[in-house]
Amino acid sequence: MLGPVAAWDPDGTPLPLGAPRHREVLGRLLIARNRVVPVGRLVADLWGDEPPAGAVGAVRTFVSALRRALEPGRPPRQPSRLLVTDGPGYVLRAGREAVDAWRFEDIAARAAGASPHAAVALWDEALARWRGPVLADFPTAAWAGAEQARLEALRLDAVERRADSLLATGASRDAVADLRAHVSAHPGREDGWVLLATALDRSGRRGEALESLRRARAALAEGPGGHGPGPALARVEARILSGTGGSAAEPGGMAGGVWDRAAAAWERSVPARSRARLHATAGLLRDLAVTGAEGLGEAREHRRDLVAAAEATGDTELAARIIGSYDVPAVWTRADDPAGAGELSRAAARAAARLGPGGPPALRARLLSVVAVESRGDAAADAPLPRAADSPAAEPWRLRAERAADEAVRLARRLADPALLAFALNGAFMQSFATCGSAARREVLGAELTRLAVGHQLPGHEVLGRLIRLQACAGLGDLAAADAEAEEVDRLATRDERPLAGVFTSWYRALRTCETDGWAAARPRYDALLATAAGSGMPGLSRGAAALVALVPVMRGDGLPGPGLARLDAGPYRPWLDPLLLAASGDAEGARQALAAAPRPPHDLLQEALWCVLARAAAAVGHEPVLRRARDELAAAVGESAGAGGGLVSFGPVARHVRAAGRALGGP
Structure with missing residues (x-):
């Protein structure tokens, strides 16, 4: 797709795709991206509103020829696995690695997340996929227009992001030549001008950098809409004039400039009460x-x-x-x-x-x-x-x-x-x-x-x-x-x-430290986490976490908590911790009442841990209904560690808590 429509076999030998109409059908199926294109849609895209008689038959002929070309080794009468008939039309079932445009997108995605040096190599690999304009043999086809525009925009962005990565590695001189060609071919790309000026300045060519900014203003003022340069251009000029010249971490302020211009364009273009907002x-x-x-x-x-x-x-x-x-x-x-x-x-x-x-x-x-x-x-x-x-x-x-x-x-x-x-x-x-x-x-x-x-x-x-x-x-x-x-x-x-x-x-x-090295080793880690828990932005995780952490050494042992736990905010876990706290304080009747009123633990990552807490309280005060229910619920989790499935705290093997509940109920 990234050039004239073409195909190659695994050895790199070009495959004969036939006449332009054959290649056009292939191109149309490629941009559908593994989705079915009905025969009627293919006819309309190839011939417009007035298709010739026999157009449907012609499409079928083109498809048959493409199947022979794309799968030359397919035995006679064996169905195609690549160009497939599906319901009312055809679908090209190609893997992402088999289509240059899709490979370009995948490599670009990897480059976007890579370190600068690795990114340069990946951007080079992605841009090497291009052999010319998208679907170059069908430049005016209406069916191709949107995909041509989309992929071309991605290519231009890739050129600029490659230059950005070069600047981040300190290779400013290497970026200059490509950026000059880029802004010459696309003078309306403000980010390109910002990068070029930055590259020139970092190469010790301050005068040329300022001259490029002058030309950028003229080009942007003459461009579509005549809106002129945005704030990114002004910022890079100020840096050059001040002698700071930007930094590798922020080469030319490209991202900030894009945001500023896009936000301003949005405010100008989209009505305040628009549903698009x-x-x-x-x-x-x-x-x-x-x-x-x-x-x-x-x-x-x-x-x-x-x-x-x-x-x-x-x-x-x-x-x-x-x-x-x-x-x-x-x-x-x-x-x-x-x-x-x-x-x-x-x-x-x-x-x-x-x-x-x-x-x-x-x-x-x-x-x-x-x-x-x-x-x-x-x-x-x-x-x-x-x-x-x-x-x-x-x-x-x-x-x-x-x-x-x-x-x-x-x-x-x-x-x-x-x-x-x-x-x-x-x-x-x-x-x-x-x-x-x-x-x-x-x-x-x-x-x-x-x-x-x-x-x-x-x-x-x-x-x-x-x-x-x-x-x-x-x-x-x-x-x-x-x-x-x-x-x-x-x-x-x-x-x-x-x-x-x-x-x-x-x-x-x-949690892992607690499991392998014990509570004493894990406690400093937990203390550090609790000190910052409120700032996580996740109250569902942080509220009550201190009480759960304080329960870890208690539940990994066999006793009841000390008075210090009662002073902690149990947050959403209060209904299940209160019976244990009351039992620990000696208020057996209050604990039994709290157990009778306690809701079943929520069906979430801590349900096993909370059933263990209820079981410990029920065993301490002889509340058989809750103790029996807890034992039965936990029986399905005897191969797990109580609470560890949430990645937060572990109360030890569930099997140990089940055995303790069984003994409290009169079992062995």
């Missing part, structure tokens, strides 16, 4: 949520307002798209804002109901994924929680969330949409805690999500998949596998600027 805001909040603690808090605060604004338009599909667009990976199963999560879950359920089962399946899958993710723990509960002392019973809100997760995954698999499937698997993870002892299931789910994300360049969901595996492997006692995932998560977090991922790996390493 709702869509853009949704995307901004999605990206803001992964920038760090402050960004996550801001995104959470504004998301409900955005959903309310979308619902207020009365446009069901618009509201559904806004609600379903927030596919930020979520790994902690206690909601930061349970009330807000419940509201969002109900809003997604309303939107799905209004669209009905006949609505767009991808949109329905997104909404159901929102229901599944936001219903984590008991955020979607619409009735009092069942008591731990009662026999297990069906809980309607949980069943709805589990069904939503299952349907979202089925739809996403059927649609073969990798990003959608990743989001649906996130929902499936949140609903994978119906019973204790589900670490092995979560390990499989995390592995699938990781493979999917790696194969389709979904960095956020790769971090999520690896964190899920880290937690599951910790719960199963496979610390070597958990260590490997922690190392990879830290690498990805640095590369992709995902600071919140490091919160989870830091907690895991404290």
Whole structure:
């Protein structure tokens, strides 16, 4: 695609594709990116509104010829595995490594996250894929226009980012010649001029740098719209005149200039009450949520307002798209804002109901994924929680969330949409805690999500998949596998600027130290984490964490806590810790009353740990209903470590707690 349409066999020998119409069909199927193109669409794209008689037959002839050319060794009458008939049309099932444009995109994605020296080599490799303009033999074809523009924009960006990487390595002189050619061919690219001026200045050619800025102003003023230069050009000129010249970390302020110009263009071009602003805001909040603690808090605060604004338009599909667009990976199963999560879950359920089962399946899958993710723990509960002392019973809100997760995954698999499937698997993870002892299931789910994300360049969901595996492997006692995932998560977090991922790996390493070296060695690590926990932007993780940590040496032993634990804020864990604290204080009757009133632990990453706490309290005061229920719930997790599946704390082997409960009930 990156040049005239062409194909080669594995040895590099050109394949004879035939006449221009054959190559045009191949080009049209390539830009469909593994999606079916109906025969009628091919006819319209090749001949316009007035196709000749026999156009459909001609297309079929072209396809037959292409099949012979692309798979010369295919036996007669054996179906093609590359150019496939599918329903009403044809699909070219090519791997990403087989198409130059897709390889270019993949290499560029790797370059964007690489160190400067490695990035230069990767940008060179990506740009070497280009043999000329996109689909060069069809420059005026209407069907090719959008893809030609998109890929050309990516190429220009790659040229500039390669130069940016060269500057970051100190190779300013090497960047100058290519940048001169770049701005000469594309004088409207302000970033190109900024980079050229920076490269000249760093090469000791200050006069030429200032002259290039003069020419840049003239070129930009004469360009489309005549808006003139933006603030990035002014900033680099100020640096050159002041003698500071910029730095390798900020070569010419390119990113800041792009942001400033794009924001200004947005304000000029998009009406204040436009629905496009709702869509853009949704995307901004999605990206803001992964920038760090402050960004996550801001995104959470504004998301409900955005959903309310979308619902207020009365446009069901618009509201559904806004609600379903927030596919930020979520790994902690206690909601930061349970009330807000419940509201969002109900809003997604309303939107799905209004669209009905006949609505767009991808949109329905997104909404159901929102229901599944936001219903984590008991955020979607619409009735009092069942008591731990009662026999297990069906809980309607949980069943709805589990069904939503299952349907979202089925739809996403059927649609073969990798990003959608990743989001649906996130929902499936949140609903994978119906019973204790589900670490092995979560390990499989995390592995699938990781493979999917790696194969389709979904960095956020790769971090999520690896964190899920880290937690599951910790719960199963496979610390070597958990260590490997922690190392990879830290690498990805640095590369992709995902600071919140490091919160989870830091907690895991404290847990691991406790498992291998004991509480005394782990305590300083936990103290350091607790000192910064409030700043993580994740109150669902940090509130009550100090009380859970203080319980670690207690629960890994056989006794009751001392009075110091009662002074800690147990946060959301208060209903399950109070009975143990009362028992420890000598108030046996108060402990029994608290046990009778305690709800069953939430279906989340800490459910095994909280059942162990209830079992310890119930054994201390002889509350048989809770003790029996706790033993039965924990029986499914005897191969796991209590709480370690959350990567936060470990109360030791579940099997030990089950045996202790059995003895308290009169068993051996």
